Amino acid sequence: MSRSARRITATVLASGALLAAAALPASADGRDHGNNRPAQRSAVVLGEIQYDSPGRDNGSNRSLNAEWVTVTNTGRHAVNLRGWTLTDESRRSYRFDLRLPGRSSVRVHTGVGRDSRHDVYQDRRHYIWDDSDTATLRDNRGHKVDSESWGRHHGGGNHGGGNHHGGGHHNGGGGGNR
Secondary structure, three states: OOHHHHHHHHHHHHHHHHHHHHOOOHHHHOEEOOOOEEOOOOOEEEEEEEOOOOOOOOOOHHHHHOOEEEEEEOOOOOEEOOOOEEEOOOOOEEEOOOEEOOOEEEEEEOOOOOOOOOEEEOOOOOOOOOOOEEEEEEOOOOOEEEEEEEOHHHOOOOOOOEEEEOOOEEEEOOOOOO
C-alpha cells in the first residue's frame, strides 16, 4: 500500500472513531457534564429494611423501634451524611446528622431512643413504614441516592409485612396490619 493510501486509510479510521464517540449518549461517556468530572455512584446505599415490626403492633416505643431501615456505606472512606434525608411515600422524612464510617451501617429506627454509632432514632410516636411503601435516601442537595420499594403495589408480592432485604429479596416477618 502506498504512503498516500495509508494516510487516507488512517484519516478515514480516525474520522469514524470520532463520529462513533460523538454519537454516544451523554451519560455513556462516564462524565458528569454539569461539573465535567467523572460520574460516580454513591457508596451509601439502603440495606435491610424491617417495615413491619415483629409481633403485635401495639404502638409502644419498643414496637416502633422494631421498625427500621439500614443505611450502609459500602466504600472504604467515611461519608458525612449531615443534611441527607430518608423519606417514605407519604413524605415523612428523617434528616441525618452523622458521619458514617467506611464499610459500616446505621439503623434508622422509627421510635424514640438515644443515637449511637450503629442506631439512630426518628423520635416518632407512630409507625412510618407501611406494608407497601418506598424508602428513598437523598443527599444534602436533594439528589436521590438510593430507594427500595416493597409490597403489593411494587411487585414485592409480600402482603404479610416483614423484612425487606435490599436487592429484592423478601422474607415474611409476622406482625399486624397498619
